[in-house]
Amino acid sequence: MIKVGIVGGTGYTGVELLRLLARHPDVAVNAITSRSEAGMAVSELYPNLRGHYDDLAFSEPDADRLARCDAVFFATPHGVAHALAGELLERGTRVIDLSADFRLRDTEEWAHWYGQPHGAPELLGEAIYGLPEVNREHIRQARLIAVPGCYPTAVQLGLLPLLEAGMIDADHVIADCKSGVTGAGRGAKVPSLLAEASESMKAYGASGHRHLPEIRQGLADAAGGPVGLTFVPHLTPMIRGIHATLYGRLTADPGDLQALFERRFAREPFVDVMPAGSHPETRSVKGANLCRLAVHRPGDGDTVVVLSVIDNLVKGASGQAVHNLNLMFGLDELAGLDAPAIMP
Amino acid sequence: MIKVGIVGGTGYTGVELLRLLARHPDVAVNAITSRSEAGMAVSELYPNLRGHYDDLAFSEPDADRLARCDAVFFATPHGVAHALAGELLERGTRVIDLSADFRLRDTEEWAHWYGQPHGAPELLGEAIYGLPEVNREHIRQARLIAVPGCYPTAVQLGLLPLLEAGMIDADHVIADCKSGVTGAGRGAKVPSLLAEASESMKAYGASGHRHLPEIRQGLADAAGGPVGLTFVPHLTPMIRGIHATLYGRLTADPGDLQALFERRFAREPFVDVMPAGSHPETRSVKGANLCRLAVHRPGDGDTVVVLSVIDNLVKGASGQAVHNLNLMFGLDELAGLDAPAIMP
Amino acid sequence: MIKVGIVGGTGYTGVELLRLLARHPDVAVNAITSRSEAGMAVSELYPNLRGHYDDLAFSEPDADRLARCDAVFFATPHGVAHALAGELLERGTRVIDLSADFRLRDTEEWAHWYGQPHGAPELLGEAIYGLPEVNREHIRQARLIAVPGCYPTAVQLGLLPLLEAGMIDADHVIADCKSGVTGAGRGAKVPSLLAEASESMKAYGASGHRHLPEIRQGLADAAGGPVGLTFVPHLTPMIRGIHATLYGRLTADPGDLQALFERRFAREPFVDVMPAGSHPETRSVKGANLCRLAVHRPGDGDTVVVLSVIDNLVKGASGQAVHNLNLMFGLDELAGLDAPAIMP
Amino acid sequence: MIKVGIVGGTGYTGVELLRLLARHPDVAVNAITSRSEAGMAVSELYPNLRGHYDDLAFSEPDADRLARCDAVFFATPHGVAHALAGELLERGTRVIDLSADFRLRDTEEWAHWYGQPHGAPELLGEAIYGLPEVNREHIRQARLIAVPGCYPTAVQLGLLPLLEAGMIDADHVIADCKSGVTGAGRGAKVPSLLAEASESMKAYGASGHRHLPEIRQGLADAAGGPVGLTFVPHLTPMIRGIHATLYGRLTADPGDLQALFERRFAREPFVDVMPAGSHPETRSVKGANLCRLAVHRPGDGDTVVVLSVIDNLVKGASGQAVHNLNLMFGLDELAGLDAPAIMP
Known part of the structure; x- marks a missing residue:
């Protein structure tokens, strides 16, 4: 042991x-x-x-x-x-x-x-x-x-295939992220009270958030150069879950985006590229060490939209930490991380 | 009467x-x-x-x-x-x-x-x-x-000042919108059950939604020409409220964005431009015929972010309908619409 | 003014x-x-x-x-x-x-x-x-x-008709009460966080709560003698509302309980005795200065069940305070208190 | 297999x-x-x-x-x-x-x-x-x-020690139960919508519910004779969980109630008698095949209050079904049922 x-x-x-x-x-x-x-x-x-x-x-x-x-x-x-x-x-x-x-x-x-x-x-x-x-x-x-942080995990996994392939304008990437309240921790703060945070939605840190430099660093590694990122996190009335909605501008004909994503994560046990046309729900990963992704190209235009969901406490924190442990000690990557999400 | x-x-x-x-x-x-x-x-x-x-x-x-x-x-x-x-x-x-x-x-x-x-x-x-x-x-x-529809109200009010002033690239506007479940109506549908929609967040209609042409029509009127809009609505686990997060790319030095917004809505009884740096919460308009707005320019870069919140059933529907009635019959615009939002 | x-x-x-x-x-x-x-x-x-x-x-x-x-x-x-x-x-x-x-x-x-x-x-x-x-x-x-306190208001209004009429065993009255989290105030306490109080239900103070002596005092006044009360409050995952479920043992044939309740509150503008067989919801009084009541006698047995709902912040606090002000200054009792509850 | x-x-x-x-x-x-x-x-x-x-x-x-x-x-x-x-x-x-x-x-x-x-x-x-x-x-x-049904499981486990020991008046037992909305199933019904059931609390079936005869049958077996039960279920704004608050009148000096409960369930892997003075939360069993119990005697009077929580979908349904399977096939009772509850 x-x-x-x-x-x-x-x-x-x-x-x-x-x-x-x-x-x-x-x-x-x-x-x-x-x-x-x-x-x-x-x-x-x-x-x-x-x-x-x-x-x-x-x-x-x-x-x-x-x-x-x-x-x-x-x-x-x-x-x-x-x-x-x-x-x-x-x-x-x-x-x-x-x-x-x-x-x-x-x-x-x-x-x-x-x-x-x-x-x-x-x-x-x-x-x-x-x-x-x-x-x-x-x-x-x-x-x-x-x-990695919770937002950085959800955002990077959703953008990696596009940036690595050089398919989007790296100067203008948008990450509109929605997080459950456990992202703010267990501290006793008035804005985290049920009476304050429930039945409401708000952005925060629109002018700057500590996860911004971490995301930029990771995206730059993937893109091979600096990435211009606008990152707006939102507080969502739920306990767990992050939904990242990612917008990029295509710089060329992207071909089959679905295939690009499936190929990129084909051997990844904890990334699930959902079928074309899907809209992943955060509850589909509640309690599980998974990122589920879907890629859309509305109206076949020049904007690509990626939907990326994780449980902020699992793939966004503790589950990913255990995954790292498994890798460091040569264990089965799935050890301790193979339970399905709990739904409903 | x-x-x-x-x-x-x-x-x-x-x-x-x-x-x-x-x-x-x-x-x-x-x-x-x-x-x-x-x-x-x-x-x-x-x-x-x-x-x-x-x-x-x-x-x-x-x-x-x-x-x-x-x-x-x-x-x-x-x-x-x-x-x-x-x-x-x-x-x-x-x-x-x-x-x-x-x-x-x-x-x-x-x-x-x-x-x-x-x-x-x-x-x-x-x-x-x-x-x-x-x-x-x-x-x-x-x-x-x-x-107007609920999403169209929140999105148009947030973008009007920028498009009327010709300040943003009209070809690439993004509206990332989050709505409470009453937006889906009172129909008995499984995805609207508390057990399905609570404790979760998801996008829907990422490839097209009925409100898209309505928003485009209104924005085009403001811009004086067609607007390229990407609109992604999300289902949020709350009863009422829409939070529209709007992204535009500035085409020139915008000067004082806060002043632009305040000027545009100075005489509007139902639009509240919040102080610079604000993040309006949907609960701050719950039950009230109001749109609250805030405008941000992260890192003084070339992306402008507008936060726009309404109660989808009031300013996004019935309250706005009463406002129209008041105007049509020459009544006080505030008649029946002057109660504060209920909070918490 | x-x-x-x-x-x-x-x-x-x-x-x-x-x-x-x-x-x-x-x-x-x-x-x-x-x-x-x-x-x-x-x-x-x-x-x-x-x-x-x-x-x-x-x-x-x-x-x-x-x-x-x-x-x-x-x-x-x-x-x-x-x-x-x-x-x-x-x-x-x-x-x-x-x-x-x-x-x-x-x-x-x-x-x-x-x-x-x-x-x-x-x-x-x-x-x-x-x-x-x-x-x-x-x-x-x-x-x-x-x-009066919030629990005491909901409990007393539900039991007054029975105790004043001497219809139930005053030694054994049970008040099982469920409250939204605003009852705990706006203090920054861990148990009131959304992440702690949401998606859960718990009793508290089962062995004693500060509202117990207040309720006992009021019930004793109505009964003309001491009342043996078991009072168990519960924290409910919602912002506003109290649901009191009250149990008494009938000491004699109660006759028409529905009529008893309707008569008792016939002239009360802020107490609504619902039709026989009703189950009032707390949301039906959200934001309004109202107590809605229903009385049941399951299986025509010797136990009477009263369901009593209020908004803890209105009829349970601030609305009742304004009602008192209206009475003290000879104003219309309904002044400032005539808006319907907000639903949904 | x-x-x-x-x-x-x-x-x-x-x-x-x-x-x-x-x-x-x-x-x-x-x-x-x-x-x-x-x-x-x-x-x-x-x-x-x-x-x-x-x-x-x-x-x-x-x-x-x-x-x-x-x-x-x-x-x-x-x-x-x-x-x-x-x-x-x-x-x-x-x-x-x-x-x-x-x-x-x-x-x-x-x-x-x-x-x-x-x-x-x-x-x-x-x-x-x-x-x-x-x-x-x-x-x-x-x-x-x-x-067993979900309510019957929570109620019987909470009352068994008292009825088996003949300690309470079997003619007057009260079960005030609060259930999350999954208890109503996945059917598309208006009252189960998030917009209807959220931010509200209500009783239902106060005059009779299908689980009543099942509970009465089980309690009668334990008591060795008929039990007079008043059972009022309530719909609670959460996905999972049942909180049963049980009231009985002591017929004699009960001695050490805590010890009675601990003894009764000492060898039960799926019943947890919590320390004296506890108030179990439904979230403490979310996703787990457990019933957690606490017993109180307010003011050392003649009323005993038992708090009993389960996850209605696990110990109240599917988990208990798997437990039965394990017993029928001679497997480890804990097989498939040993994961901790998910919290928060």
């Missing part, structure tokens, strides 16, 4: 890791830390886990204990992995970071968006961006993974 | 008309028709109206009875107003049609999207498109009003 | 007062206070009010300013009205308190449930419990009103 | 069976029938199953094909299992019926509630009521299982 630890396990990505790992045949959770809830049983905070992990309680972060794990997940706010990852790596523990700490290669850009200097620039050289559909082979060799 | 009738009053726009007219100081509802519910008291179908309209029951459609009204609202599926409007107009009753029957000037396009020939082409000449922010003076003189 | 002030106007009962008073023909809001938001325009915190109250901003609590009002509403946590009500009454300003400060006649019980000594026992003698269906004449003469 | 068939697989219990069986190590689904969708791939109707069951399509009901299965689930409206079960049993195929066809032992009562004569009275003698917590040993030997 592979021994894993979780740092900062009280948030939504933490409990989702526990839910997924409860069914993982090759993994045991040996430690879970939380400063605020140290001493509390995991199943007391998350009663859905009663009957699982009955001996597991939150503990104070403790490098010795974590270093005895084969791998440690960080499900923390930004900055925490900067402080701890180096020591763990030195002591031979691999790190899978669900926060933004190692996603951007440009430390100045990181500092700009996160309002503090980058805390571990010396580790960036070996940090691998954990999008398996792009970096599978690097992930297999990696010691330090930066798990 | 102005006597009004409602044809097809059992749907959501019908009950919303009744809710609004219950507070209208100058209007009395004299007749409401429904083939399926004839004989049933209005308050039996809509218990929120108990204590109002206690003597009003649905009746079989009856041209004589309707013709005794000063004005008749059609809250019907397409085709019904085609059949009845002519007779009512001849007998001196004005017609305010909430359906799509008189929205498109091009009868062939109408036939294409609605799958049947246009039933009253002879009336198109005098039909006025009831968007007061564009046609206020024509509405005052009109006998026959085509009330 | 009657000049009113609102103390603590940032919560849900505060904004609901503003929404209702915006349409009140005889009332002007002259002051609204909030320590935390002093200086902020009301419409900035509550964008649904943009276009109404444009000159009104939150101010620091200031007894002089409040004392210039004819009446002051307290929409505050418990304890605040204790501190301020006395001075306002002395200076001739009437007080309508939406908090629990003056609801219980027994100061020791108050201290037990609220964890602090009662702060104004000398005012209890003149405090009137503002349930118009019981105390209408006293309210007309009152200077100080304790507006 | 045990070969199973599903009759009537297009409804919510059908898709939930498929979801659970997808992870079952010992079961293969060989046939699934639906008259209305014959020929359609399962994953076309239920896109959450794309990637699972890729070769499985709905077929016309066909006794030969079904008889080649080891067991057949009926996820059908009432009456269908009556018609087909006999032939399958004769041909050696075991039957697990999720409908109401074999739940009531009294055929006259069945006819009264279902409006038609019982169609297979000759099979009632061997039908076993599939509540494992009561009938485990009989289930192991059974050929024909009547899977």
